[in-house]
Amino acid sequence: xxxxxxxxxxxxxxxxxxxxxxxxxxxxxxxxxxxxxxxxxxxxxxxxxxxxxxxxxxxxxxxxxxxxxxxxxxxxxxxxxxxxxxxxxxxxxxxxxxxxxxxxxxxxxxxxxxxxxxxxxxxxxxxxxxxxxxxxxxxxxxxx
Numbered sequence: 001x002x003x004x005x006x007x008x009x010x011x012x013x014x015x016x017x018x019x020x021x022x023x024x025x026x027x028x029x030x031x032x033x034x035x036x037x038x039x040x041x042x043x044x045x046x047x048x049x050x051x052x053x054x055x056x057x058x059x060x061x062x063x064x065x066x067x068x069x070x071x072x073x074x075x076x077x078x079x080x081x082x083x084x085x086x087x088x089x090x091x092x093x094x095x096x097x098x099x100x101x102x103x104x105x106x107x108x109x110x111x112x113x114x115x116x117x118x119x120x121x122x123x124x125x126x127x128x129x130x131x132x133x134x135x136x137x138x139x140x141x142x143x144x
Contacts, residue, residue: 032088033121040086044122045129047072047079054123054136056143057115068119068140073111080110087122089114 052072059065073095080092095109123137130137
């Protein structure tokens with residue numbers, strides 16, 4: 001007969017069961033940002049240098065929470081969709097569609113954003129290839 005450990009409480013038993021199940025879980029897959037080839041990194045760095053924005057944003061009325069953000073906006077939607085697919089980033093937003101009513105010749109501008117730890121990781125990966133936004137990426141790289 002196999003040995004069975006007796007738990008002093010139900011919560012201790014549940015915790016042991018959680019640890020057992022967690023140890024069987026497969027490891028998380030690597031972030032797609034780390035899997036980019038050197039050519040893709042250089043291309044994305046060029047897009048960020050020309051059409052992007054690297055900054056530290058804040059949340060709340062008292063500006064208590066700060067986080068890094070990378071945003072790329074352009075009128076050519078296929079490039080934004082390619083970035084979304086490669087970086088597995090969130091949704092693509094249409095920037096200020098109300099201004100399009102003022103002048104029908106204006107093209108809609110699409111924006112993709114990456115926030116937080118993923119933005120910091122992207123800055124670290126793109127850093128060797130950045131020229132114009134290199135100082136901004138360095139600040140984000142030092143962000144806690």
